[in-house]
Amino acid sequence: MRYRITLVAILLAGCAAPATAPAASLEEASASSATAETPAAFATLSGEKPIIIAHRGASGLYPEHTIPGYEAAIAQGADFIEPDLVMTKDGVLIARHDAYLSATTDVADRPEFADRKVKRATPMGEKEDWWADDFTLAEIKTLKARQQFPSRTKEHDGKLDIATFDEVMDVALASAKEGRIVGLHVEAKWPAYYSSVGLDMVDPMIEAMKAKGLEEAGIPVFIQSFEPEFLAAFAAKSDLPVIQNMVGPPYNKMLGLDYNIDEMTTNGVGAEKSYILNADGTVTDFVQKAHARGLLVHVYTVRDDAPMPGYATAQDELKALIKAGVDGIWVDYPDTAVAVRDGD
Ligand code: G3P
Ligand code: CA
Secondary structure, X not given: OOOOOOOEEEOOOOOOOOOOOOOOOHHHHHHOOOOOOOOOOOOOOOOOOOEEEEEOOOOOOOOOOXXXXXXXXHXXXXXXXXXXXXEOOOOOEEEOOOOEOOOOEOHHHOHHHHHHOEEEEEOOEEEEEOEHHHOOHXXXXXXXXXXXXXXXXXXXXXXXXXXXXXXHHHHHHHHHHOOOOOEEEEEEOOHHHHHHOOOOOHHHHHHXXXXXXXXXXOOOEEEEEOOHHHXXXXXXXXXXXXXXXXXXXXXXXXXXXXXXXXXXXXXXXXXXXXXXXXXXXXXXXXXXXXXHOOOEEEEEEEOOOOOOOOOOOHHHHHHHHHHHOOOEEEEOOHHHXXXXXXXX
């Protein structure tokens, strides 16, 4: 079976706007992230402060893609929360980063599912695991989430459910009702694979967001993916801004993806941070080049507990990225990023 990787990202803008007015355009969504206390000009495309995107929720504190993790991210001041989406056997969108389940759930300890462990070919090679699209939603809902980073707290392991996309949207809608607009930065994972097994993601995503009334609630949305074909198919059916995720060597070659920002027709890029930060502490001209082409630059991922070579702390990384002019930053610890951005 041919298995392609798709990473989808939706970028949402706007954090402090009232819950009443829909963000009808990308410009309005981006402008809504600016507040009166913005301390100084930023080198972003809009000149407004960059958005802080809670990467898989506040995933430094909770198992990724869990409702308390998303809620914590909002409480910490994130502008957007990020659900990665995969599909169940019965065609339900659920919030998971991986197509397989063993890294972030207790599936391996569930004897009733022992015979679901199967080998699949992936772009990274053959992998034996439990795969989301071999499970119905009812079965997925019997699993519990786990923290996959060994150094992070496991106090929530075994207690939290796997969230559906509907449930993640409900978190943003509940926040909006309380007057705190938080966007959704939605990534479709592995869309070409899911299409190949009859589980195309485009219509289910569009219909799910429409059914929830995100636009009416004024919730900004970005759609992101590593797969250009998915973004093109999505953009043909939706006006939501789309972000082309980019990964550098060696994975771009492994995935058969060759990114060229001169040819991109998306609203922006979701760049791995090594496109912008060098290991010697200097920065590249990637942001200027992307901005010159009118592309937003969102960058992933800053982690308090894993600063990249050349940077002593996550704060140093964040300062360098903000100075470079990025328009958004995926982070595992939203409170750290909000504090750096806002000069607290
Ligand atoms: O989607 C971009 C950002 O979230 C980083 O990618 O692999 O963690 O989903 P990933
Ligand atoms: Ca993602």
